[in-house]
Amino acid sequence: MATRIRAILVDDEILARERLADLLQDLAEDFTVEIVAQAGNGLAAIESAAAHPADVMLLDIQMPGMNGLEAARHIAALSNPPAIIFVTAFDEHALQAFELRAVDYLLKPVRLARLREALARIKPLTPEDAAALAPRRTHFSLLERGRIWRVPVAEVLYLRAELRYVTARTRDREYLLDESLVKLEEEFGGAFLRIHRNCLVARGHLEGFQRLVDEGDGHWLALLKDWPERLPVSRRQMHVVREFVKGA
């Protein structure tokens, strides 16, 4: 009796997806594979994983927009995510990481026997392994009102911790991230500057600092490019102002 498997195929090359579909057909004796969705890039992959319950996703690595490694990180954070088998033509760096973490992968061109083996022992990708494979994201992803929002990190002006959440401010709106500011600082250290215990500001959007004197006690405010809000710099983080002046 063949095992039933629901699969999602992700590759930016249509022919590569067709090839995988052909091979899955050829495995009919062992597996009855139903292809529940296909996607052509990382962002679409996240959406199809959220919209279609599946057992496994065959995920290409090199794709435009968002690559497979980062997509996997977002997918592993979903509730009830599919297991992930990476597929790549040639990527020494990624292969080393897969071996290190015992993450399953297939090399293109994919061989039928290897695909059969991989499907026979599918196992979930842990969020920790996924985070190690893509240590620095290009997008934040969050679920809000049943929809997945993807926020490019480059569009975020600042990140501010409020109670349990972190708010990511873009020019259009605010997003709530379910992550800690400390972890975010670790991940995006070079791109964001800590100006306050509760605030990281994007270096790319930072215009400068302004000194505000009130009742003899002066403190600094961070100015953002084309943005009216002023963000207070805490006394402990005063050194970033000096470093900014030196660097400018």
Add this chain to the structure above:
Amino acid sequence: MTKETQIALPDFHNLGILLRAVIAVQVLGLLVALTQAATPLLALELFFRYAAFLEPPLLLVVLILYLAAPWLNAMPPRRAQLVCVAISALGAVFWQALLERPDAADESASLLRPALLGAAAAMLILAWFDWRARRLSPALAEARLQALQARIRPHFLFNSINSVLSLMRSNPARAETALENLAELYRVLMADNRQLSPLGREMELARAYLDLESLRLGERLQVDWRADNAPAEALLPALVLQPLLENAVCHGIEPQPQGGRIGVDIFARDAQLNVVVRNPCHDETPSRPGNRMALSNIRERLALHFDAEARLSVHRVGDEFVVQVVIPLRIRDSRSAREASHGNAH
């Protein structure tokens, strides 16, 4: 070309290194003897006389270097090299002074010669060890591997094979064409490409390459060829056009989910051949490494063939990235063209 590597000071605790240094000095002695003597036999005799004179200071210097090795290794390599040279010069001077019993009038002049000879021998040998270390260094092996991979383009190769495998079931005729294109492209990529090649041939190769890419990228890759008036017999260095297109695909099309349009203009004007390749460029796409490497490689080869007469320029015009190559127009003369095409028949 490569990053400046650390100067390598030889390991004076290694017997092989010491032996090499000793032999190198003997070889230098032999060379000097050969230039001095009229016949090889006389040279040999002279060499043995030199050897008898050379050996004691040489062994003395080697012994000092052996003992001083830990101290030498701790200093900056440049200074350690200078110290080696100084030790060698002093060793030679010491021996000369011992032999001559310093009562000669022009003592300083007679000691200058051994000092210079000792220093020169040390410098030559250090330079030799340094060259040897560089030649065997892993950084160089790494650079060679990268050059080889740049030629083979594993990512492109495996993805293309994958596409062909996929087509075999659905469209065998298309699979055949794709394999032919792949073979043609790799025959040229693997060949010795130091010759000039006719433009017509280079354009064929470029089309074979683009055909393979459009197999992978489908609708995402659009190409506008404007080469109706291109002189097919004009000569240009082999593999200039195809890498320019590869660059355009790699940076302008692949990173974009919606793809884009590449423009190719080839024309002759004012005794110059112009090749212009444009591709869309977007600020938000992170620029990949390799772009500059491909362009600088082409620039080097253009300079090799045409010196200052060739030009490769890169502009950004609006949201397009434009690479323009201008080389002097050289037309392959028809007789040599005929010979070349008949060459296989003879």
